[in-house]
Amino acid sequence: MKIIELIKKYFFDLKLKKKFLLAEHYRHKNLLPPQKINTILIIFDATDESKCKEIFDIVADLQNQKKEVRALGYVPYKEMPHYCLPKLSYDYLSKKHINFFDIPTASFINDIIKMNFNLLINFMLHNIRPIEYVAALSKAQIKIGNPHLQLKEYEIYDIVIMRKNDDNNEFYKNIFHYLPLLKTK
DSSP states (O other): OOHHHHHHHHHHHHHHHHHHHHHHHHOOOOOOOGGGOOEEEEEEEOSSHHHHHHHHHHHHHHHHTTOEEEEEEEOSSSSOOTTOOOBTTEEEEOGGGBOTTSOBOOHHHHHHHHSOOSEEEEOOSSOOHHHHHHHHHOOOSEEEEOGGGOOSSOOOOSEEOOOSSSOHHHHHHHHHHHGGGSOOO
């Protein structure tokens, strides 16, 4: 790793650790049965148009079930691709929304972090620092992700479900297959 990347990572980790401990203190963890989950935050990789289409279909399915869904797509470019058009309930985090230390600076990120979602689902396959930041600081009652996304320093996700491939639909089906099997209060 280059020295600049090490410095960026050091300051990112320092800031995240400080904020994560405080956020976890105020987060109310509560596993609800799927039929009582009303608000969902979906985090996804928006670099590929076909993968975005899968997420659009998943969001539409959840909205048809009368769930309030907010989706946050990550685009590793300064400019948005043509398929990342602004839509109601969709936000896109790009390089222009991130500071030198990979910390998101967009106001919509602060809004997302402050919202009390019943469920956060991270569809990302790899750790990306700005997304780690959002997932770690989110006040979502339950956070679900891939075990490859679980950081050694922090246990961001309450539930981890192994992904065998990059099929978002299969991951989505697995989540709603296993959620009813988990014990709720």
